[in-house]
Amino acid sequence: xxxxxxxxxxxxxxxxxxxxxxxxxxxxxxxxxxxxxxxxxxxxxxxxxxxxxxxxxxxxxxxxxxxxxxxxxxxxxxxxxxxxxxxxxxxxxxxxxxxxxxxxxxxxxxxxxxxxxxxxxxxxxxxxxxxxxxxxxxxxxxxxxxxxxxxxxxxxxxxxxxxxxxxxxxxxxxxxxxxxxxxxxxxxxxxxxxxxxxxxxxxxxxxxxxxxxxxxxxxxxxxxxxxxxxxxxxxxxxxxxxxxxxxxxxxxxxxxxxxxxxxxxxxxxxxxxxxxxxxxxxxxxxxxxxxxxxxxxxxxxxxxxxxxxxxxxxxxxxxxxxxxxxxxxxxxxxxxxxxxxxxxxxxxxx
Amino acid sequence: xxxxxxxxxxxxxxxxxxxxxxxxxxxxxxxxxxxxxxxxxxxxxxxxxxxxxxxxxxxxxxxxxxxxxxxxxxxxxxxxxxxxxxxxxxxxxxxxxxxxxxxxxxxxxxxxxxxxxxxxxxxxxxxxxxxxxxxxxxxxxxxxxxxxxxxxxxxxxxxxxxxxxxxxxxxxxxxxxxxxxxxxxxxxxxxxxxxxxxxxxxxxxxxxxxxxxxxxxxxxxxxxxxxxxxxxxxxxxxxxxxxxxxxxxxxxxxxxxxxxxxxxxxxxxxxxxxxxxxxxx
Numbered sequence: 001x002x003x004x005x006x007x008x009x010x011x012x013x014x015x016x017x018x019x020x021x022x023x024x025x026x027x028x029x030x031x032x033x034x035x036x037x038x039x040x041x042x043x044x045x046x047x048x049x050x051x052x053x054x055x056x057x058x059x060x061x062x063x064x065x066x067x068x069x070x071x072x073x074x075x076x077x078x079x080x081x082x083x084x085x086x087x088x089x090x091x092x093x094x095x096x097x098x099x100x101x102x103x104x105x106x107x108x109x110x111x112x113x114x115x116x117x118x119x120x121x122x123x124x125x126x127x128x129x130x131x132x133x134x135x136x137x138x139x140x141x142x143x144x145x146x147x148x149x150x151x152x153x154x155x156x157x158x159x160x161x162x163x164x165x166x167x168x169x170x171x172x173x174x175x176x177x178x179x180x181x182x183x184x185x186x187x188x189x190x191x192x193x194x195x196x197x198x199x200x201x202x203x204x205x206x207x208x209x210x211x212x213x214x215x216x217x218x219x220x221x222x223x224x225x226x227x228x229x230x231x232x233x234x235x236x237x238x239x240x241x242x243x244x245x246x247x248x249x250x251x252x253x254x255x256x257x258x259x260x261x262x263x264x265x266x267x268x269x270x271x272x273x274x275x276x277x278x279x280x281x282x283x284x285x286x287x288x289x290x291x292x293x294x295x296x297x298x299x300x301x302x303x304x305x306x307x308x309x310x311x312x313x314x315x316x317x318x319x320x321x322x323x324x325x326x327x328x329x330x331x332x333x334x335x336x337x338x339x340x341x342x343x344x345x346x347x348x349x350x
Numbered sequence: 351x352x353x354x355x356x357x358x359x360x361x362x363x364x365x366x367x368x369x370x371x372x373x374x375x376x377x378x379x380x381x382x383x384x385x386x387x388x389x390x391x392x393x394x395x396x397x398x399x400x401x402x403x404x405x406x407x408x409x410x411x412x413x414x415x416x417x418x419x420x421x422x423x424x425x426x427x428x429x430x431x432x433x434x435x436x437x438x439x440x441x442x443x444x445x446x447x448x449x450x451x452x453x454x455x456x457x458x459x460x461x462x463x464x465x466x467x468x469x470x471x472x473x474x475x476x477x478x479x480x481x482x483x484x485x486x487x488x489x490x491x492x493x494x495x496x497x498x499x500x501x502x503x504x505x506x507x508x509x510x511x512x513x514x515x516x517x518x519x520x521x522x523x524x525x526x527x528x529x530x531x532x533x534x535x536x537x538x539x540x541x542x543x544x545x546x547x548x549x550x551x552x553x554x555x556x557x558x559x560x561x562x563x564x565x566x567x568x569x570x571x572x573x574x575x576x577x578x579x580x581x582x583x584x585x586x587x588x589x590x591x592x593x594x595x596x597x598x599x600x601x602x603x604x605x606x607x608x609x610x611x612x613x614x615x616x617x618x619x620x621x622x623x624x625x626x627x628x629x630x631x
Contacts, residue, residue, distance in 0.1 A: 224614030
């Protein structure tokens with residue numbers, strides 16, 4: 001435990017977000033260590049993006065957050081980010097923590113040349129002087145695999161393709177070598193070959209900087225490709241967490257099991273016979289309409305009377321499978337890092 | 351008659367003129383489709399895949415009679431539609447129906463579900479008990495008959511897509527064309543809608559044309575697939591053959607770039623995906 005504390009970049013403890021009297025997130029807790037890539041999955045309306053926005057201090061008007069969010073970037077985490085002022089948060093954003101959004105066209109300024117936009121983030125945070133920032137911007141654009149960068153730096157966002165724009169956004173996000181990079185569905189709007197390239201660039205950019213990454217998506221295959229650890233959210237709660245191999249190969253929570261079944265179109269060996277796909281009945285309820293107790297019980301086939309009370313967190317042994325190409329995990333994970341909240345878990349524990 | 355293909359394209363080209371850039375030169379031309387020849391047999395589940403700008407949507411518009419080819423022939427059930435004015439294509443609307451990607455923009459927000467579903471019947475001048483037909487269709491797509499009196503915004507994304515499917519089935523078509531029908535949906539809802547597509551295509555013996563950029567969805571749904579790139583069909587083949595032994599380089603790079611849960615768990619990284627995709631810049 002002691003050596004994780006030194007390497008922990010983001011620690012979120014008991015994060016609650018609500019709008020008026022409608023609770024949106026409950027008791028979200030997780031931590032990400034330096035060099036670790038963590039995925040956050042769930043359907044729309046599960047609270048994934050809200051979690052990211054709360055960490056970034058970008059919650060909209062009328063939303064209030066409680067809990068403890070600590071970020072140790074260049075300085076150790078002494079303060080709760082939910083309590084610091086906007087001016088302080090503005091100093092952190094783009095510097096110690098940065099974000100890649102889903103839609104690059106709305107994340108970029110249409111009236112500024114892309115090179116100037118990359119340089120701007122370094123000028124604002126005072127990391128480089130004007131000439132240095134301009135030179136570094138071209139370098140960064142080159143690193144994200146853009147062609148003919150000297151010329152491209154002088155073009156406007158509308159002159160670029162979707163994949164190129166997303167690479168510019170990534171270059172901006174990486175410009176100040178952040179300790180934490182948050183990606184919110186960065187490849188959902190992209191074609192499959194472009195997606196592959198952008199995912200590779202994201203992973204390399206994060207690895208080169210030994211940064212922590214929180215990767216939000218609803219595409220399970222993308223998470224399995226990019227991340228080492230995964231958090232599954234539903235109804236504003238983290239319902240399961242653990243190493244990717246453990247959670248996807250042997251899920252415990254019934255929601256995780258349903259998600260995997262519904263998204264796995266191919267089956268173990270290539271194509272499944274044309275049989276009906278397993279589905280999760282119903283749809284995600286609107287915010288504030290989730291049942292009390294286990295949030296998933298209104299859609300769960302295993303619901304019993306017991307589920308009307310909130311299930312506790314069952315930690316799971318960090319018996320992580322070391323897949324090839326994955327960073328060695330070790331048992332430095334604390335208890336919250338792997339586990340689930342379900343009374344009737346799937347798999348061996350049933 | 352039975353061996354007439356459901357849809358046939360013969361050397362179809364579609365050019366779009368860009369605005370003139372010079373008074374002396376001819377305006378530049380974008381060749382959206384170049385010599386596309388395809389045959390979709392009756393009862394077949396035919397997939398069209400390709401990236402943005404490959405000509406998928408242009409192809410679809412031609413097949414549905416919403417656009418005319420610059421040259422070549424488009425035949426639906428043996429009848430040419432490429433050279434007919436829109437008012438002579440009434441018969442096509444009862445034979446071929448469309449389901450669009452975004453149900454929110456393809457359903458009129460001011461119409462009740464019963465009027466939305468009955469609209470093709472009204473537009474085609476098909477007489478009979480429309481309300482009974484609407485109830486039957488709602489039941490077919492797994493919606494409560496009580497849904498008839500409600501408006502589209504009162505439904506979730508998956509339910510709206512069911513309404514779109516019910517509307518498409520109203521005139522009892524033989525051919526169903528779906529343009530990215532599940533791209534806007536969550537995985538759990540996507541599975542529900544894919545099951546529905548399976549069920550109605552089998553149950554009503556329809557010919558399905560399914561356009562998507564998501565190759566794993568096409569693999570699940572279709573028997574035969576055409577791969578498009580830059581306005582051309584670069585490869586056509588049985589789905590499984592195409593995915594396991596892609597013949598064309600472009601198909602190979604597309605297939606290699608698909609993230610897959612099992613392959614990822616077996617250790618395939620983002621770098622491997624990018625390498626497979628050939629890193630286009």
